[in-house]
Amino acid sequence: MLEIQNLTRRFGGLLAVSDVTTRVEPGCINAIIGPNGAGKTTFFNLISGMYRPSSGAILLHGDDVTGLRADQMAQRGVARTFQATALFDQASVLDNLIVGHRLRTRSGLIDALLRTRRFHAEESMCRDKARAALDFVGLGHLEERPAGDITQEERKRVAIALALATGPSLLLLDEPAGGINAEETDGLAALIRKIAKTGITVCLVEHKMNMIMNLADKIMVLDHGEKIAEGTPAEIRANQAVIDAYLGSEHADVH
Structure with missing residues (x-):
């Protein structure tokens, strides 16, 4: 699905991502781990179009998409x-999701001003798609609740629903379990498995190793911007370079 070839990003004299080559496997749960400052979020910013690479190539479904904007x-x-879940807190949860599905609509300013038939049809479609995404993440009962009144775990789920409302084939999750407790983390892991079962490819950055080791099909490890290992959870647990750089011996036998 996604091929990364010798991807590099410099910020002045800082080499944030250095010559990384990897593949995001289709239909799987792919994980990226590493210490703070390893380049994980920068890597996400590169493949999502928020940053342009200094060098290297990004291929999506075989097409060269290097340097395309985020939109x-x-x-x-x-x-x-994103790590921090930004929502329109005064708007309802459902209205937040409708914004996401607008990516797939064609109505313009004139349609909105004249309230054209296309505008009304797409407005209805957006609402239906938003409700479907909200139901999928288990929050259909909150659709009329102001986004500012929901819990941190619910905000995480709304953020995922917002991403799903755009109709993705590849979903990038940046620390989805950050700031939530163990029970909520288990629930979020179950949701990620559910997403993958629909055929959407998932790639996530996460620091909670128990979650990653029980969830991911494939793990890439970054350290100081470089890929130091890649493989199954069992292979990563047994990799001495990863243990030394990040996991520590206490994680080597996680099952």
């Missing part, structure tokens, strides 16, 4: 969440 990548089916 162009979203149009091609790449959606992402």
